[in-house]
Amino acid sequence: xxxxxxxxxxxxxxxxxxxxxxxxxxxxxxxxxxxxxxxxxxxxxxxxxxxxxxxxxxxxxxxxxxxxxxxxxxxxxxxxxxxxxxxxxxxxxxxxxxxxxxxxxxxxxxxxxxxxxxxxxxxxxxxxxxxxxxxxxxxxxxxxxxxxxxxxxxxxxxxxxxxxxxxxxxxxxxxxxxxxxxxxxxxxxxxxxxxxxxxxxxxxxxxxxxxxxxxxxxxxxxxxxxxxxxxxxxxxxxxxxxxxxxxxxxxxxxxxxxxxxxxxxxxxxxxxxxxxxxxxxxxxxxxxxxxxxxxxxxxxxxxxxxxxxxxxxxxxxxxxxxxxxxxxxxxxxxxxxxxxxxxxxxxx
Numbered sequence: 374x375x376x377x378x379x380x381x382x383x384x385x386x387x388x389x390x391x392x393x394x395x396x397x398x399x400x401x402x403x404x405x406x407x408x409x410x411x412x413x414x415x416x417x418x419x420x421x422x423x424x425x426x427x428x429x430x431x432x433x434x435x436x437x438x439x440x441x442x443x444x445x446x447x448x449x450x451x452x453x454x455x456x457x458x459x460x461x462x463x464x465x466x467x468x469x470x471x472x473x474x475x476x477x478x479x480x481x482x483x484x485x486x487x488x489x490x491x492x493x494x495x496x497x498x499x500x501x502x503x504x505x506x507x508x509x510x511x512x513x514x515x516x517x518x519x520x521x522x523x524x525x526x527x528x529x530x531x532x533x534x535x536x537x538x539x540x541x542x543x544x545x546x547x548x549x550x551x552x553x554x555x556x557x558x559x560x561x562x563x564x565x566x567x568x569x570x571x572x573x574x575x576x577x578x579x580x581x582x583x584x585x586x587x588x589x590x591x592x593x594x595x596x597x598x599x600x601x602x603x604x605x606x607x608x609x610x611x612x613x614x615x616x617x618x619x620x621x622x623x624x625x626x627x628x629x630x631x632x633x634x635x636x637x638x639x640x641x642x643x644x645x646x647x648x649x650x651x652x653x654x655x656x657x658x659x660x661x662x663x664x665x666x667x668x669x670x671x672x673x674x675x676x677x678x679x680x681x682x683x684x685x686x687x688x689x690x691x692x693x694x695x696x697x698x699x700x701x702x703x704x705x706x707x708x709x710x711x712x713x714x715x716x717x718x719x720x721x
Contacts, residue, residue, distance in 0.1 A: 377544045384502050395544045396510035403543035404428055406520040406534050407507050409499040410552045411472050411573070412527040413534050414443065414517035415542060422484040425516055431541040434523040439489035440516040441474050442496050445508035453496055453514060454480055460584055461562045467583045470500035472557040472574040487516050497557055503548055519556060526612050526680040526715065529554045533684055554677030555707050569593065572707035593710050596718035612715040614683040616691045620712060621721045622698045629657040631721055632695045636660035647686050649696035662691055672704040679711055
């Protein structure tokens with residue numbers, strides 16, 4: 374398959390014409406990669422089971438891993454769900470369009486292949502002009518996981534998409550680097566209290582401001598597979614670089630000492646190892662490839678950088694990566710969730 378590459382930076386007449394080409398692929402039952410404010414997504418018509426199967430095939434994704442359905446207007450929610458809970462309406466008013474996926478009971482018209490056989494569906498209204506224009510032109514809700522090969526770090530740059538999916542999908546819409554760099558927050562509104570299944574840019578504190586009590590799945594920071602897999606990222610290996618990644622825990626001094634000791638064993642071939650540090654701690658290390666995730670004073674920037682930094686280690690052929698642990702708080706929960714899963718919950 375030869376993928377049609379479409380580059381769009383701003384919505385103008387030329388861009389709208391190009392988006393019509395991409396939308397035509399969707400209408401014909403094909404697959405298209407498109408940018409959102411979180412990460413790039415790989416989309417197909419949410420009501421077309423054959424198109425959805427192509428998404429799973431392109432990614433090499435297990436078919437019991439549910440997809441999130443993307444919309445471009447509030448009117449599109451009704452046909453996807455059995456009912457809209459009052460608390461879900463509050464979340465839509467507060468955070469849509471934006472990086473929040475709301476899990477509700479699905480309508481019977483939503484194919485089982487979209488939801489991994491579950492009776493629930495995750496719905497999101499992305500806050501990205503190209504994504505919104507593309508979905509509107511397609512004329513249907515777009516089911517879309519992240520646009521990477523299954524298990525790899527999610528794509529935040531066009532080159533990541535091309536590396537993983539060029540030649541495996543009908544169309545690829547390339548644009549600027551994604552703004553947030555981590556996938557959306559996912560909250561399950563079919564349980565009481567509502568439960569965060571995957572943290573993201575919409576924080577736990579922000580959700581509690583709107584809803585009051587909100588629970589958090591044990592799967593968020595622990596290697597626990599829940600009985601109900603209602604969100605992507607809860608069961609299978611995710612976000613992993615090609616090299617062996619381990620998270621090093623302790624105080625800043627203990628982490629530095631542990632990593633320095635580990636690095637000393639690689640003096641013969643130092644560029645096969647790497648350290649994922651911070652701006653504040655890079656100076657601690659003298660061996661290997663040292664890359665900063667950003668400043669610890671800016672967790673949002675660190676979150677934005679995570680997947681691209683992991684792919685940089687891949688590009689440079691790093692075989693072993695030591696990542697500094699990050700203090701857990703409301704602002705770092707999503708970052709820690711992705712880092713731990715990328716490391717397969719392997720710690721020192």
